[in-house]
Amino acid sequence: MGFGQVVLPVPTGTPMGGYAFRDGTSDGVLDDLRVTAITWYDGDRRVALALVDVVCVNADLCRAARAAVPDVDVLWVAASHTHAGPETGCVPGGAATPEPWRAELTARIVAAVAAARRTERDADGLAYAGQLRGVGSVRSHVTGTPAVPLDVVEVVAAGRRVGVLAVLPVHPTVLPAANLGVSADLTGAVRRALADRFGAGTWVAVATGAAGDISTRHARQGQDQRELARLGGVAADRCVELLAGTGRPAWSAGSRLDTRSATVRLAPKPRTDTAAVLDGAAGALAAARTGGDEAAARVAAGNLDGARFAAEYGTGGAAVDAEVGAWRIGRLAVAALPGEPFLALADRVRADRPAPTLVLGYANAYPGYLPTSDAYRTDQYEVLVSAVAAGGGERLADRAADLIADLDGSAQ
Template sequence: MRVGFAAQTLTVPPGTPMGGYAFREGTATGTLDPLRVSAITWSDGVRRFGLALIDAICVNADLTQAARAAVSGVDLLWVAASHTHAGPETGCVPGGTATPPDWLATLSTAVADTIAAARRAETGASGLVHSGPLHGVGAVRSHYAGEPRVPLDVVEIVSEGRRAGVLVVLPVHPTVLPSENLLVSADLTGAVRRALADRLGPGTWIAVAAGAAGDISTRRTRQGQDASELDRLGALVADRCLELLDKAAAPAPETGSTDSSAPRVGWADGSAPGIGGASDGSAPGIGWASGGSAPGIGWAADGDLDWRSRRVTLEPKPPVDANALIAAAEDGIRAASDPIAARIAEGNLDGARMAAVVAPPEIEAEVAAVRIGDLLLAGLPGEPFLSAAEDLRLANRAREEQQGCPRAVVVLGYTNAYPGYLPPAAAYGSATYEVLASAAAPGSAELITRTVADLFAALTPPP
């Protein structure tokens, strides 16, 4: 297996409309920290898979199509957004829309250039997946209850006997900076990259992708909304990544909440369901090998890639009485008893205002899965809730028990299309921001999750 990486800076001129906050006033006035387009390629000698990560609010289907048309030498390309709310507006509308023409051209060209550079940088590489809980950074943003804990995945790439790079998948909205901010920034994603780069040194590349973060943010964990708070939270994530990289995995999961509107915890300290090892934690994870086998589970030099994708059509959410929702949300703001309650109520008001937007009659989305050795990578469109990733991990674990074939599951959100928020069906009974702002009907999240599970089952087993 050969793996390559490249990155380039994404320039955003002053005066650019910024994405992420529907009611933000003003345009970009400067740059706090630079945005980036990153690319990772995997090649098994027969086929090549490319993953492009863009510091933008979202990736619409037309941008994915344009990038695929611009890229050469790659058999499959995924394009995913970091979901920074301090980058350019790329057409983040519930249900999806057209990407602004200038950004469509700029981003598709940047993806093509970065993928080409990653291809040129490919070397023989092995890899491992390290997973475990991250405390104190992300929590369900529309609820008071629940420990601030989310699953963190770190894919480690090793080449020529040394750590070449890491791909971090973080299921937390990268929204530390407030809506009043007019400085371009990769926000939490950039802070994690910087903190990891400081710790791992110049010889290791860093990529950070957004996971299933639809209902998870820093609202209940952040102590401020400025650059110093970005540094603090970025350091927490980076230090936990180092712990996972240096720590053996333990297979025993723990049972979490059954509340469908909160993240269901299914990971033990040092491992996620489906990532195995001895009961004493002696196996470091699941991965792949460029020759022979890596610690854990791997593949030989001629090991293969496999992938599946499917387009799904989601029904729009039925029309609602937006005026009544706005009035109820305004009542919630007046009744708020503390700053967190007020912020939740303000978010619900924003969602109620967005509920007045008429959804398209049909919402198209691409659902995709890739197997890289014993790593199963899911690419989910839009903003899936954390429970979607946990459902996929649990389904994979059940399949493991039947087939005796352990695999790691890593789930990306914001990938290849933007249908908007995808709450679980049970959450539609609450008037929270994510439900109010969603364009998709109840059951959409479950349809996407079932589709990914079917795609996982259809992937060929590794040699």
């Protein structure tokens, strides 16, 4: 197993991604963006996971990176989904990655994977799982104490911890649309906090899970770097707490790798009556403000942004092809879902599997938001800006579960 990481430079004046109605371009760097690579090699097959601090990765970037990275059988590219990085073609349904970012990101992925390959060594893995409170929750409504599942993988070589991978299903969006400083946002804050706690000799990687409907909205106490440090510390402390418990064996140095992938065609969402939705969202926002309900006002403001986006840019109209991937090493299975899947879809992927299972989001393509079918009965933000018809998210999750079941069957 190997680990590599390189900086992703972002020049001042770069158009920034994530917020549709942001004014201005980047005006400096608050913290460096990173491209992180982890490799698994069983002596026969090599799998590489590239974690990139951008808002999304499109299929064309994945194709370019796969063609450029040597001696890797399977390469996954997953975005952290920071909204304080460059715009990389984050359009519902997918788009071409604009230059110079397709070439720049490809080069950085190549460099990170090469660095990971140079550090490959025999290692064992242990999996830990638990609830993370006080960082993220369903953003479309308040559901009590903010809590999400947290998965942590510990990598052990020669009897000591050498690396930690955390999968956090929370939109890394603490910094607001008014922010023009480049930052990895929550992902970077968690990375820094974990690195501080573990010290030299332990590498740290943070991947974004199925966070389509999960954000820091109802947990954060501000939208600045101080709040980033606080939330990053909360998440890091929970990781440390989990690691102090008993981990489940995930793989050993002699475990074999196996992989599967599939392309799923998703039906387009019917066109939205944006005029009616705009009126309804504006009315809900006014009522929430009049009633002094700050949480409801935040939700209504987000829904109004979704209605504005649908009215200005339009959604739906064409089928979307999306890649689903899965691989297994030892007992550990990892699934990669494209776009922004709702958290319940990750539960659907691993519902019938007792062994350790990680579910990544924002990986290998960008079909946009992937709500659950129930969510389409509402006019919430994620549904308004989705390009995919109801049921598409479940189709992807079920296909990922099938791929994992096939891997498990082949391992017996």
